[in-house]
Amino acid sequence: MVRLLLTYGWICAFAVNQTAFAKRVVLLEDAAPRAEFSALPTLSRESVAPIQINFRLTSLETDRQTDGFETLRVDGLQRLERAGAPDLFTTGRIVVVPPGYRAELQNVKSETRELGAMRIAPRQKHYRCDCPWDEGFHFDSALYRSEGLYPSEPLRLESLGKLQGVELVRVGMYPVQARFRDNSLVVTPYLSAEVHFVPTGAPRNALHLAPSLYELIRASTVNARSLNASQLRGDADELMLVFVADSLKDSLQRFVEWEQSKGVKVRVISFSEAGGTNKALxxxxxxxxxxTAVKPSQLLFVGNKTTLPVVMASTASGPAATDYEYARFDTLDDIPDALYGRLLADSAEEVSTQI
Incomplete structure (x- = not known):
């Protein structure tokens, strides 16, 4: 019986994983499939330094599956998350757009190459575990029957939103595009471009961030370090709002004193003072x-899911608890406007241990 089960399992595994040999398509040089993307500010007399974009894709690996679809592999790229659409790639960088300017792509130069008979397998949702939200096989039939390209452009600027007034834009690169009318790929193995910042006529007042958010922006964007003090500064007050379960408010004195010793302004608000429900909070x-003139740069929540409730959010794996919604001051975009965290505690002793 054991032997039969092992044999059956081996046959199933072979049937599921059986593919043709992978094939390498050389684009620029005979090297491992790899993408290289750079975005760097350049010396210029313009008020805001332009950003030089360079992209190279040496080769890619294709693998035809038994169902007739092709899969691709390229190191250095992130897979697109649109379930049911072709399982393709992207990469990019985030840039700051100072007040009074708009970002614009200029001097785009690229090479393209077409690969025929390439019907790319649709992207599937990947769950962390077996769960009842698994919707089965995803296939966007309308997209696969369309006449256009997916993605529509190899390079584009994508608005992300604002973090306490700082406008953020993603330079998105999509080097492999599916062309559905003839089941082919349009590949961009080489591209260069520039991001310029064009005056809009709006006021060009400097943006003032708290030091923690200022350092976050400098670390996560391409050009924040090249902006001058008339465009972006990190000299606003550091303000932390602490929301705490009513029974734990007295346990935070040592933590508050420690934060204040670092120059952080701290205000502690009990859950009942904030309204007593997560919606009121x-x-x-x-x-x-x-x-208020001084915007909080940090939010801390102290308590458990009962004494200081979280917000339930919808995710690919089902509902999940999060404090993310509390940090979205501007509901027009998905960017949190403050650093946020939680001390998950049921008692004053647990608070003291975490402090």
Whole structure:
């Protein structure tokens, strides 16, 4: 019986994983499939330094599956997450657009190459575990029947939103595009371009961030370090709002004193003072931001899911608990406007241990 089960398992595994040999398509040089993307500010007399974009894709690896679809492999790229669409790639960088300017792509130069008879397998959702939200096989039949390209452009600027007034734009690179009308690929193995910042006529006042957010922006964007003090500064007050379960408020004195010794302004608000529900807490935070000159740069939540409730959010793996919604001061985009975290504690002793 054991032997039969092992044999059956081996046959199933062979049937599922059986593919043709992978094939390498050389684009620029005979090297391992790899993508290289760079985005660097350049010396210029312009008020905001332009950003030089360079991209190279040496080769890619294709593998035809038994169902007739092709899969691709390239190191250095991130897979697109659109379930049911061709399982293709992207890469990119984030740039800051100072007030009074708009970002614009210029001097785009590229090479393209067409690969025929390439019907790319659709992207599937990947769950962390077996769960009831698994919707089975994903296939966007309307997209696969269309006449256009997916993605529509190899390079584009994508608005991400604002972090406390700082406009963020992604330079998105899509080097492999599916062309559905003839089941082919349009590949961009080489591209160079520039991102310029064009005056809009709006005021060019400097943006002032708290030091923690200023360093976050400098570390995560291409050009924040090249902006001058008339465009972006890190000299605003550092303000932490601490929302705490009513029974734990007295346990935070040592933590508050420690933060204040570092120059952080701290305000502690009990859950009942903030309204006593997670909806009221969200409203409290947004009203506070709207009505005060100093915006909080940090949010800390102290308590458990009962004494200081979280917000339930919808994810690919089902509902999940998060404090992310509390940090979205501007609901027009998905970027949190403050650093946020939680001390998950049921008692004053647990708070003291974590402090």
């Amino acid at each position: 969200r409203t409290y935070i947004r009203d506070y931001v709207k009505n």
